[in-house]
Amino acid sequence: DGGITQSPKYLFRKEGQNVTLSCEQNLNHDAMYWYRQDPGQGLRLIYYSQIVNDFQKGDIAEGYSVSREKKESFPLTVTSAQKNPTAFYLCASSTSWTSGNTIYFGEGSWLTVV
């Protein structure tokens, strides 16, 4: 089936640890995104990638890093510099970065600091 696969669904991080969330899409989409969702708030953009080997900071990039070495993959690393990482993380993709294209989402990953 075509879609966006995020893993793991649940992840626990200890203080001072870096963790990486995986995102893979088989939709042949050029653009990919990472959003963070907190209760009672809208989604906030962490990073986006318009095309392979390119990525840009979003609204809340501090404490996060990404790579886009393959078209289908856009992993997100939550570093120890992110002071409040507990949240629901959503990966997304669209055909292109051109405005108006529908953004499709994965099933999300829960990250909890323990």
Add this chain to the structure above:
Amino acid sequence: AQSVAQPEDQVNVAEGNPLTVKCTYSVSGNPYLFWYVQYPNRGLQFLLKYITGDNLVKGSYGFEAEFNKSQTSFHLKKPSALVSDSALYFCAVRDDTYGTGANNLFFGTGTRLTVIP
């Protein structure tokens, strides 16, 4: 700068009754408007969008939305609610923070719809 408001945090409706989830927006230039639905512990699912053309947009699962330029609104509607429609609904508008041609969205804070059997 753009913004989107969902004035109701919670909407309750009886099964079989029509439902409306409200959304108003503010954006410079042409508004590109979207509705998404989120079930518990899941990602967002796309319902419909308005880019241009007919003001009444039909989407997935029997939902529709009406673009009203004078009232800057894009309310989501369904003629007959189902219990399975109970979920969190997000309205979103084109976000031009990263350029007028950029494909990012500014999301509202969501409206929780509960359909009562």
